Amino acid sequence: MINRRHMLSLLGGAATLTAVPRASGAFEYETRITDPAELEYERWSAERRLPKNPRVVDLEAMGRQLGKKGGRLRTLIGGQRDVRMMPINSYSRLVGYDTKLQLQPDILASYDVEDDRIFTFHLREGHRWSDGSPFTSEDFRYCWEDVIQNRDLLRGGPPADLKVDGEVAKFEVLDALTVRYSWSSPAPAFLPQLASPVPLVLALPGAYLRRFHARYQTPEKLGDLIVKYRVDDWQSLHTKVSRQNRPENPDLPTLEAWRPRTAPPAEQFVFERNAYFHRVDTAGVQLPYINHWVLNVASTEIITAKTATGESDLQSLGISFPDYTLLRHAQKIYPQKVSLWTRTQGSSVALMPNLNCSDPVWRGLFQDVRMRRALSLAIDRAEINKVIFYGLARESANTILPESPLFKPEYATAWSYHDPDQANALLDEVGLAKRDRYGTRLLPDGRTAGIMVETAGESTLETDVLELITDHFREVGLPLYIRTSQRDIFRSRALGGEIMMSVAQGLDNGVATSEMSPNELAPTSDAQLQWPLWGLHHMSAENGGTAPDLPAAQELLGLLKKWRQTTHSDQRLAIWTKMLEIHADQVFSIGTINGTKQPLVKASRLRNIPEDALFGFEPTSYLGAYMPDTFWYEGEG
Template sequence: MAQLQGLTRRSLLYGSAVAAGGAALAACSSGNGGAGSGSGTGSSGEPSAPTGKGSEVKPLPKPAKYSEAPALAEQVKAGKLPAVEERLPENPYVVPHRWLVPGNYGGVLQMVQGKSESSAVKEYMYGGSPLRFLNDGLDIGPGLVETWESNADASEWTFNFRKGLKWSDGKPWTTESIMYWWEDLVQNEDHPFTPPDDVRSGKNTVAKLTCPDDTTMVLTFDAPAPITPERIAAWVNQYAETGTLGPLWMLPKHYVQQFHPKYNTAIKAGSDWFSNHDLKSDFQRNPDCPTMTGWRGKAYREAQSLTLERNPFYWVVDKDGKQLPYIDEVNFSVVKDEQVQKLNMTQGKYDYIHGGHHPIVLGDVSTFKQAEAKTGVRLRFWDSGSGTGSMLFFNYDHPDAKLRALFRNNKFQKALSHAVNRAEIRKAIYYDTGEATTGTLSVKGVIFNINDEGKKLYEEWRDLAVKYDVALAKSMLDEIGVVDKNGDGKREHPDGSPLKISLDFQADTGSENLRKNEFLKRDWEAIGLDVQMSPSPPEAWGDRWKNSEFQTTTTWEIGDNQILVYPGWVIPVEPSHWAPMHGQAFILQTGDPKKIESEANIDPWKRTPRWILPEEGSPIAKLYDFYAQARVESDAMKRNQLLWEIVKVHINEGPFMLGFVSNYPRTVLVRDGLKNVPMKENLALGGFVNPWIQPSPAVYDPEAYFWEKPEEHA
């Protein structure tokens, strides 16, 4: 449900998460719900990531022999493909998840997407990522990169890619593909790509990226960059044409260079050549484009369907040496109407529906349970990982000075939080699941699962102003002078002027947000506030919020779990969250500091774009300070403690965002006979599907799913 409108890698300046990096590790959740944690060491000797539970598990050994799908074996026999040993790298990635069992080859997986360019499809495949999250984000493991290490202060990172990797067309993969992305796109002023946060130091400056040979990449920073591996593992990487799912990192130069003016003189430089280039670079929309994912493009029909087929050169195997994927093809039908999607699901037209990529809500559970016997498609539940459920931001930078003063007053926000009957929201919208919360990052966050101190800090944040207490809410408003001065039954500003609270939202938002807003309106009117529902056209919503035009935004949800990978929820580093003008200033300080100087004497709300710097000693100034320290702190535990200080600012001077019900369940539909789909109890933290930075289900390797009877799914 997390809203991504308007977010791009160009606009997001993240940071990155906990841990100094290390050599290859492969440890994943056990079949009994316990967790195994892996560790590799860099020059600092620190583990690759702090883990909340589990013991060290070493990488799975290279299988003694390899095997392949019968269809590929036939092509080898006919001389159309090299032998499987020649198609795999010297050391393939061995999927480490302990719930996996050896599978059967064959069959087709029928799935659905909501629109033809749905990013949800990309969330199913982690194959193009240099590194990977494991154990529900508690660890980092190898991907295309086999080993990695840093120098003592984490200012230089060396990544060693697997030798013998091949693109899906059989052409050798080399670091030339990285340099093409870096030199010909990111550093090309004609192309919209900009250096991603993955290559920024703790001072937010861009690293020097070099590739001294075909399998080595070196990132040299001007300051410590200790959380570089977390940044690289985040998102799915390699195939997001808009950048919202991570940087590309690499492209098949041997194919895509024909669409670049540097390599094709028939293309005019300085034009919008990159539109066609980027279209042709998307292996889903252009099946001719090679990929590193387990399934490659086969057929694309605009607004109708997308078919993917097995990549014969996929560089991943199971522990027995069987090359993945097991399933021959994956077919995504495009169904834009959510109600039609649901109808098709209840009729059993799709085999697998995962997490946040479908319209099923908890109110639909009874219908789907009743359909199970007929369809053979079973309903499962995973944790959402949400820290808020449908939430609300007050605009910390609202142009009206009186409203701004209230929205920055933590007693005002606490009063409104105490006025909300979360038990009723939890019952009506989330069917008595999840837990009431003031609003936090995900309970699955690494910093909350390191030790008891982290868990207690999470609970303190969750319970900050969660109690339903109308009398307390009224007294807090009275205390700050928000009282009914003219006797009309509505509270006014402290100066007696009218006060109206606007619940702003996109007109096409879903029922979950609308119903939550109805509860807020009712409960806040009950304590004497004048509250109105304010739908707005969705097309311009993102730009208008960044320009600080709304009082609130009420359709977001926090699912992310690592502050330094995605800090925007808690630290204003970009303009899409609770302090949009501070976020805009943060970006300008890095990208256009002269603008900051030239507009210093202009009213902040008359600047273009609108921006404002934090006042000394303000909560945002404190957040920026702790954030800056954490980004360059190479000691993992000290870094975690700095992240705890960020949380404490929210506890002591917030809330800056209001949540209502956290970690409610999300539904997963799985057809009988589809194996190796993990159960909730298989996963280190119970699994969670809402965060995009830990791409789900990609992190669980759907390439290892298989049909018990593939002949029935031809």
């Protein structure tokens, strides 16, 4: 294939090099195609790189415009680990959600589902990885046989997401473009797991990875690679070079819209458009439109200031609603615009009483529903909404949002109104009736009933809300103290039962449908700070943590198991409804407000970004469901 730069030189005046001014005062140069011959070359070249049946994105049907290729998009990140945001936002998936949260084939050409048990995947003929190697069923076979089934790489065997009632999926290669996964029982969570922000990995670029695998590589060569990559063994080597969800290996082929060009450590990470990406617009132009996406590392404390001075072309993470006034003012000075999207969390800030706390007195109190209800009733959510969100948020328990088809008003209002008298009565009932001379409640063993709430210290919003809640709790005789620790230490303290209460966001997915898994509503993960040991017990296949001993938590796990065995939508709806009712009644986590607004700052000439949309990790994958590969720059400067 003719090199593009060589082609430009052959065309002579067919293209120009245009200086594009940036806010910093510097100039960056972009190639502008000015000759029909070059445009024709682009089409010819794209046809050779595309699958025979690419995914056609109908921008007009989405209310957007056909764009043009080119440009360099800058985003600020708070640290090197945030490179993981690229595959989340790029959102290239076997199947994925559209803006209406309906599943559709993406990387796959199509899929067939029989009885929610048998899933047949059809690949696109001629689809290639970013290095040009073919993407076929062999990449699924490599992932299944050489990684998932390899106990040297996965000592625990296939992940839980590939098991139904303990049964591992049956995997079959039907032909070069067709694979099948099947179980003897229904697996309704299988497709949603593939569409998640951090998806279940079923395919790996085998042509590249074989050189790092003991089955295909000589011990001598593996030894050289182990030294080169500074790891201890071939298993660590393979894991390091194969991470798709952490794009730190520029040599790893990808199916995402942009491929990494920078390896850590670095202060700037450059991602280059994938020349073999499988999507096109209705005019036949290959996506993504934008050539380079650049992530610049900045301290989290100054991301807002840098964004406000025009150092980011597209920013959503690292800024929050309290920054809105500053960002609105900045758009009068710099060529940028601020939009407000709706956050999808069940609560923007929630208190998580640790039901697995190692202190037996506090553990007993937190496992008493009256204590959790009392804490919730003590909070003045109207004040939080007015003081911090100018009344623009919704006062609510930690539950789903009105944007979800599952929503009922009683989920939001259950035990979430401000009633200090009822809170005081409940606190008296649970054994906290005694007070010292200052009015502070005392534990049954005589200690002061002070609550230490811990945070990873990464959100000024959490701190602002906690300051108000401190006053609310003081009114019912409960001192609240705030402790900040690093995230790694914070997580280990939670698993060790050392954390009494923590502050975090509420449900990740507040806009769920009944077809999505209700995992979040049951103890399924050690990241669930209200019951980390119960969650660990589930996620470790009962090899770690402790089993739930609270009947309501046990019931939630039972309902989740039933949902995973369903085959009909009405069954799933009934189970979701019951689980949401239990959560509303039991107040396992204490929500404050939801439906809050998330500022999104974009360069004023950046197009195809919705003015109003949902913003959250799950199910929209932040920007992912809105297809950043369709974003483009209008104009020359």
